[in-house]
Amino acid sequence: MLVVTQILRSQAQDCKPVSDIHDFVRVWNDAVIGPGSRSHACTLHLLTPDARITGVVMGKDGKSTRVVESPEEFVGWYRKHPTETFWERTLHSTVETYENVARVTRTYEVRDSETSPVKAIGIEDFQLIFDGTEWKAFAMLWQDASPGKPLPERYLHDPK
């Protein structure tokens, strides 16, 4: 896994750096969109080496489980689905920044393609660090919306 990660990070020179925090979710989507078999170098490039991705998953009994992944585990999931395609867009985002720290909280929408039915929506919350050159995510916390608890209206659209 470490060797694969090193190779992927070495391929990251073609990835667009995020110098403006307001570009982050667009660049993130660009990195995630595509077939599972694509290179994941750009996704890894957007994460610090010690980044952590935590999903809160609700069981049918209403109890929650936290699923904690490293960057390598996060992209490894896509790699295990090479024939699937992924398409995401951002319905709403909130950005706060102070010098080298920022947070981006966004509502994601997942489809197989731009014209496919919606498969999932939910919230992703990114903590980011500006290392002096570019913004990278240090932590990402997400939860899918569930039919019994829809997202509030204010999270479904950006203000006009």
Place this chain on the structure above:
Amino acid sequence: MKRFLLLLVFAALVGAPSLFAQASPSAVPAVCPPTTTLDELIKAIDAGVSGPAGKDRACMRELLLPEARLSPIAKAADGSFEPHILTIDGWIEGVKKRGDAVLYEHQVKVSSDVYGHVAHLWSTYELRLNKPDGEPVRGINSIQAVYDGKRWRILDILWQAETPDLPVPAKYLP
């Protein structure tokens, strides 16, 4: 992200990624402030941080999930910025080095986003040493919190202290 079912199966088979089940949400000890709401969580953070540097930190520990990280952003020797990642034990040891100092921390302006069991609190803090009305140092706390079924707990705090040449913007001040 719709990846959770496969993630759970995958984790069950190979032992990764890490899972933290919350089948038995933890009750807050009677002596510690409740954190059933995010407002209470903010007050509990202030209470957990504030006090003599060497005080008992049982309630601060209770605020944190087992895998929680407390990470100030620091400038590296090469001029870049990076997180200095601490566990609660590392944070407590760091605070103890302040000796006999008494800390007074207040979150003075907080904005939040919350859905379900996840929340973000973007908070301006003021920290005073030894005098509750002394001149504060300030900074920004970026806080990720998770609701475990009974109470809110901290997953990550990433913060940056204010410097004289980089004042906290007015929009983040009371």
